[in-house]
Amino acid sequence: MKQLIFIQLWVILMAFLPLRAQEVTTRLQEAEKSYTSGQLEEARFALQEAIASINQEIGKEILKALPANLGGLPADTKQDNVSGSIGFAGLSVTRVYGTEEKSARVEIVGDSPLLTSINAFLALPAIMGASDPNQKRIRVAGYKGILQKETGDNPSYNVQIPVDQTLLTLNVTGVADENTVMAMVNALPVDIIAKYSK
Amino acid sequence: MKYVSYVLFFLLSCMLAQSPLHSQNLLKKLKDKAEDKVVNKVFGEDNSGTSTGTSSGTAASSGTQTGQGRMQNTSGGGLVSTPPDVKKNLAAASSAFKSGNYGEARYSARQALLGVEMEMGKKVLASLPQKVDGLDADPSQDRVTSTGIGFVGLAMERTYRSDAKELHILVNNDALMLSSVNTYLNAGYVSTDEPGKKVIQFQNYKALLSYDDASGYTLNVPFGQSSMFSVQGINYSSEDAFMAAAGQFDIEKIKKGLGEK
Numbered sequence: 001m002k003q004l005i006f007i008q009l010w011v012i013l014m015a016f017l018p019l020r021a022q023e024v025t026t027r028l029q030e031a032e033k034s035y036t037s038g039q040l041e042e043a044r045f046a047l048q049e050a051i052a053s054i055n056q057e058i059g060k061e062i063l064k065a066l067p068a069n070l071g072g073l074p075a076d077t078k079q080d081n082v083s084g085s086i087g088f089a090g091l092s093v094t095r096v097y098g099t100e101e102k103s104a105r106v107e108i109v110g111d112s113p114l115l116t117s118i119n120a121f122l123a124l125p126a127i128m129g130a131s132d133p134n135q136k137r138i139r140v141a142g143y144k145g146i147l148q149k150e151t152g153d154n155p156s157y158n159v160q161i162p163v164d165q166t167l168l169t170l171n172v173t174g175v176a177d178e179n180t181v182m183a184m185v186n187a188l189p190v191d192i193i194a195k196y197s198k
Numbered sequence: 199m200k201y202v203s204y205v206l207f208f209l210l211s212c213m214l215a216q217s218p219l220h221s222q223n224l225l226k227k228l229k230d231k232a233e234d235k236v237v238n239k240v241f242g243e244d245n246s247g248t249s250t251g252t253s254s255g256t257a258a259s260s261g262t263q264t265g266q267g268r269m270q271n272t273s274g275g276g277l278v279s280t281p282p283d284v285k286k287n288l289a290a291a292s293s294a295f296k297s298g299n300y301g302e303a304r305y306s307a308r309q310a311l312l313g314v315e316m317e318m319g320k321k322v323l324a325s326l327p328q329k330v331d332g333l334d335a336d337p338s339q340d341r342v343t344s345t346g347i348g349f350v351g352l353a354m355e356r357t358y359r360s361d362a363k364e365l366h367i368l369v370n371n372d373a374l375m376l377s378s379v380n381t382y383l384n385a386g387y388v389s390t391d392e393p394g395k396k397v398i399q400f401q402n403y404k405a406l407l408s409y410d411d412a413s414g415y416t417l418n419v420p421f422g423q424s425s426m427f428s429v430q431g432i433n434y435s436s437e438d439a440f441m442a443a444a445g446q447f448d449i450e451k452i453k454k455g456l457g458e459k
Contacts (some may be wrong), residue, residue: 024303025292025296028288028291028292028307029292031310031314032288035284035285035288036285040317040318040321041318041457042457043284044311044318047307047311048311050291054300054307058300061300195301196300196301197301198301
């Protein structure tokens, strides 16, 4: 009986999983049909929807690649979020790790408006750290990034790493040790994020 | 080359013969000389003091230079401004997506979108008049910009110009800046006696007309769900003259070209 229920659940799951994939294919077909018939606005809309759906798929793949546990903090998968809009930021993936005392928030934003300023900042190593002793350049999986320490009652670290056209951000709260934060950053699947951000 | 080898050999002999301190001085001199040579080579200067770095004639006519300076480009056809092939990119997106290459699929879909938007933009520009208020359109200034993201959206620009006057047209679709103008129009901040700005009716659309001495007259007309038509008139003698020129553009036609409701 249990086996039968499991098989039924599996069949239902398999039936729903490719829905988004079908949507992308359908949208691309719609776009082609509209474009061929000269309905440019319809083709445009279908393409925008297709891109948003592809972004959703990419977001899911990135979430799958993120570790279930980051620096001893378990992932709160209920808070997992993927936004695949074609708007200002495009793809946006969020995962939260944590306990009551410590937490980490991973954000991956495609076409982030902050990329230009961060890249400009990273291109001037002489300035980094000179104006702010709590800030320094780091290198993770070959990508340069900024590590910013926020001092105060509840210490926190903010790491920003431009990965091609995507901005990877890790915000860690309640962890005072920089090495622990760096171990958390190094545990992130930067190569997989890079693969999808091109 | 032979001369340099002789010099190097001579210097090496001297270095071996002299005390270590003297050798260091010689090395420094040699290094300085080499650096000077590199700098001169890079900047096209010559030690002899003659001005061989200048071009032998006008760049446009000959395109060559006799000196060591960088050659100036005087020919070439520029870039091919063909928009991306929509059908080809759609097929590539579909195939990449099916094989699980989502990054490639997104890139190709974006290229296809860019191709569609470029076509839409060119269509809208083609629907605009060629001559307005006696000013001819300057085709070299026609621009269609598509970013595929909402900050700029799809933008089309055209400039009409004479020696004395200029009319600049900007049509924006899916643009973020639109919301600020709409807020301005809907919030009733603009009163009739506010200097430099007023709300007017333009072809059945609520529009914002502004003027300042530096940039002349500007008319912003939001239309459809997410589009805006902007006209900037430079050196127009009066509001009436500017509005008569702006009135030669048909918003409904532009709206249709963008598929707006």
